[in-house]
Amino acid sequence: MILNLFENWFCPNCGKTERIPAVAGPHARFHTCSKLAMLTAPMLPEGTKAKVVAHEREDYEGIDSGHLTLDADGRPIMNVETVREDGNDLIVFAATATGSAEAIGIHPTHTTGAATAAGSGTAN
Numbered sequence: 001m002i003l004n005l006f007e008n009w010f011c012p013n014c015g016k017t018e019r020i021p022a023v024a025g026p027h028a029r030f031h032t033c034s035k036l037a038m039l040t041a042p043m044l045p046e047g048t049k050a051k052v053v054a055h056e057r058e059d060y061e062g063i064d065s066g067h068l069t070l071d072a073d074g075r076p077i078m079n080v081e082t083v084r085e086d087g088n089d090l091i092v093f094a095a096t097a098t099g100s101a102e103a104i105g106i107h108p109t110h111t112t113g114a115a116t117a118a119g120s121g122t123a124n
């Protein structure tokens with residue numbers, strides 16, 4: 001039995017390579033890719049035939065504006081896709097949900113004593 005003590009990873013876009021101690025089980029490595037406009041992108045195990053591409057968001061930004069992932073060129077990015085012969089993987093940059101207590105009718109100045117005492121940590 002031959003044990004692999006190291007794993008070699010590479011980026012098909014920028015050419016970055018890494019050699020790391022072997023890790024048991026499924027895992028992935030990521031880096032900030034200079035050829036994908038500084039987006040977080042996966043690295044591939046050495047010998048993998050695949051490409052990694054970034055897809056610009058094509059939807060109207062609407063209320064998501066300001067909550068999107070932009071690349072270094074200011075374009076809103078929907079996802080980074082690893083395309084292999086037998087399938088694909090996606091890193092999805094979903095717009096994060098936002099809200100406020102006031103928007104749903106909760107006013108911080110009107111909280112009850114029970115709500116504010118819940119985290120006090122004191123007991124008698």
Ligand SMILES: [Zn+2]
Binds near residue numbers: 011013041
């Ligand atoms: Zn890269």
